[in-house]
Amino acid sequence: MENIIRLTPPLSDEAVASLKSGDRVLITGTIYTGRDAAHKRLVDLLDKGEELPIPLAGEIIYFVGPTPAKPGKAIGSAGPTTSYRMDSYSPRLLAQGLKGMIGKGGRSLEVRAAIKEHKGIYFAATGGAGALLAQRIKKAEVVAYEDLGPEAIRRIEVEDFPVVVINDIHGNDLYEQGVIPYKKD
Amino acid sequence: MREINVSEVVQAVSRLCVDANYNLGDDLNQALDRAAAVEESPTGKDIIEQLKENAAIAKRDQVPICQDTGLAVIFVDLGQDARVVGGNLNEAINEGVRQGYRDGFLRKSACHPFTRANTGDNTPAIIHYRLVDGDTLKITVAPKGGGSENMSKVVMLKPADGVAGIKEQVVEWVRQAGGNPCPPTIVGVGIGGNFEKSALLAKEALLREVGSLNPDPELQSLEADLLEAVNNLGVGPQGLGGRVTSFAVHVKMLPCHIASLPLAINIQCHAARHKEAVL
């Protein structure tokens, strides 16, 4: 069994550089949520040269749109959404210092190049494990774009949040490489 | 004629929306157990264990299995000797969806195609009516998430493409979909009919119990061939590599036009949610 790596954001260049595609990681600490609509707004602000509602340097964005929280719960079910819809926005955020992204599914060549260039990292969480992943989220607070409902940006506190490294700074891609040993003709 | 009041429909739909989103079917739980036994990839095994635990947490805490609680896809089998009274059946179904998604703390995912403005209550539902024998009303609620629905297509093959062409299309499509539709998946395949009928056949195929055999021997062997081929892709759980890309391939087929060979592929993620009730 491979070692499990523990990470707490904000992530340094060194921490990111030490991660390799296929590594299993548990994240503890503060991360931010955002998906399609929130990404569009962040990039629009960058285009206008305005300040963003969240810090990016060293931070991790989790692509998720949770279900409404039941009374007494921090958050509703909260698994990752498909990442390719964020592909057109992610390079801009990585250039601004964003370090990590959590989602599911493959990324474009542009995103993979930006991950290399800006020393970023792309993780996948288990898609459809929304009830399990919600248990690893201890606190959640909407910090921007409340009008977007499930798509609002939330600051969340996670504990032992399980992810796998997909794209590392060396240009590896687990979706491409992971299948090779199991492929049969 | 037996009369069925719309108020019963509202209640049933509301309850089924919540039930489907919280409680994974026994067939899927068993499919996860079988997958755990055959998966060879350590990461893949880990994911299957997470999915089993996830289903157990959802059931125990009565929370959604997945945060994408889907558009509400609803099949209505209306017996021709039954009559719906007390209001409009379409409206009753949508009211049931409204109540279920509100009271069950389910995510509302329906929006305007251009502005993306959320309709706020997950309506309109996607409703398919079928007229059947008898005097009952059967309702099947099958919430469908966007991730796996996006990995779907209809292609009008040439008759000369034949079974080989169908196999090639399905396998290549599953390969391209990779991790996007949250594998392990169920691959719904609709063959024949026409353009829109093939899509509906593919969707209906997803409702069959996982682990059950196709009653048509020809399709039974096609399903087995396709399942072996998609699992040999190595895509595996979540697309990270492994033996179990799909739990099952389900095929439905109808005669088609002499000039056509319609093929539809509708992928269902492991969160294969559907519940039914008979009124």
Ligand code: SF4
């Ligand atoms: S594809 Fe299915 S399991 Fe995956 S996020 Fe969407 S609804 Fe959930």
